[in-house]
Amino acid sequence: MSSQGAYGYAVARIRAMEHRLLDSGVLQRMIDAEDFASILKILGETSYSSALTSQTNGSDFDKVLEADLHSIYEEIRTFVPDKAMVDIMRLQYDFHNVKVLLKSMFNVRTGGKKRWDLLTSLGSYPLDDLIMNVESEEYRLLPFGLNTLIPKCITIWEQSRDVLEVERLIDKRMFEVMLEKAHELDMPGIISWIRTRTDGENIRTLLRLKRFNYDASKALPFLHDGGTIDVSMLASLISEPFETWGRAIEFSDFGKIIGSIDASGGYSDLILSLERVLDDCYMEKIAAGRYSPSAPENIPAYLWAKEMEIKNIRVITVSKRNKGDKDHLRRLMRHGYV
Structure with a gap:
């Protein structure tokens, strides 16, 4: 199958998935809902219904959203011709996990606790492998230039305790890798x-x-x-x-x-x-x-729309819990393409 033909199939699959995205009417109902329970009821009428089957309160709601987004990434990765296109979208989570692991390391060294509860499964690199390689100091096994970046970050922290500089270096490398991967795809x-x-x-x-x-x-x-x-x-x-x-x-x-x-x-x-x-x-x-x-741009377009949908849901639920103003909430909503 030609590259164009392969993407024609992939885009057709994406079109079939678009009906799962929430339209503006559903988001408006969520904004107007009285409480969190009402939001869950509305989401139960959408593609989130199966993920919410075991949801009884708000304690694990973020995990439900993460699991839903993870399943979308994994599904699209099965039929997209260039899997690196999906991985580019997930790089932000890989580098987020690196930050969490390093900060946890620094916390432990100063008498604090690990915060592995902040780790996410949404990265392109297996989370268990990342944890094992960082914990065992097997940095040579890590991708994205992390084999040299992580030791450098640890040295900086040991010498200066400058966590902001560590974050700056990690963010810098993330954007470098994103552009490197985009150039490897060679898609303008x-x-x-x-x-x-x-x-x-x-x-x-x-x-x-x-x-x-x-x-x-x-x-x-x-x-x-x-x-x-x-x-x-x-x-x-x-x-x-x-x-x-x-x-x-x-x-x-x-x-x-x-x-x-x-x-x-x-x-x-x-x-x-x-x-x-x-x-x-x-x-x-x-x-x-x-x-x-x-x-090919249809692939990241759908994934970004899904990311924004998840962000909108989180913004709405946080606002409801804090009894936020509805008009202010509407102004924070991201646009989708449904």
């Missing part, structure tokens, strides 16, 4: 999307650092190469009002959307608004391939 649409995500993460990071009064020189090391926006130019914006950032990068995918954000509130609201529009921007960019019945 996937490469462009990863570069857009890199830009978006840099903008989000810059706003967070601005909140803590970083200057350009201190912010620059936290920005990742590989995007379309020069990191030095981007770092220089940290001293400028956020309202001007959109005009400064109007040549990019983010100029208009950043310019549309209401920056009159505090940093907390501003960061939440930015994260939402960035997620929607990623969705809009990768979903452009939906009109082609054989475009």
Whole structure:
């Protein structure tokens, strides 16, 4: 089967799976629900019904969502021609797990406890193997350049106790690997999307650092190469009002959307608004391939839509437990493509 024919089959499978995604009407009902039990009832009428069969309270709800997302990743991996395309989407969880294991190691060394409850099964590298290799210090067996990165991170922590620097190095390597894997696929649409995500993460990071009064020189090391926006130019914006950032990068995918954000509130609201529009921007960019019945971009588009669906469910449930405002909640919802 040709590559185009193979993706034609894969996209047809994705189209058949799209009916499982929640539409805006279901999300609206969840937002209007009175309590968590009502949310579970609504989800019980959807594709989540089988996963919720044994759900009696909210204690293991996150595990239900994780198991559902994991099953989607595994299912798509069985029929997609290039499994690396699915693995790229899962890299964020691999590197999350590395952070959790290292922080647990540091905690134990300072009299604390391991936090393995924060580990996730969603990574592309088997979680049990990752734990065993890190615990036994068999770093040479690890993928993604972790064989040299993890010892370096441990040395930095031993010398300075600088966990922020450890996180910076791990994040830097994650975006490097994402772009490396995209180039190995040699698909322009996937490469462009990863570069857009890199830009978006840099903008989000810059706003967070601005909140803590970083200057350009201190912010620059936290920005990742590989995007379309020069990191030095981007770092220089940290001293400028956020309202001007959109005009400064109007040549990019983010100029208009950043310019549309209401920056009159505090940093907390501003960061939440930015994260939402960035997620929607990623969705809009990768979903452009939906009109082609054989475009490989349909695979990450569906997976991103599923990721955003899970995020929306989590945002709604947290808001309900905290008795949050419904109008504010609606503004936090990510767009899907159903």
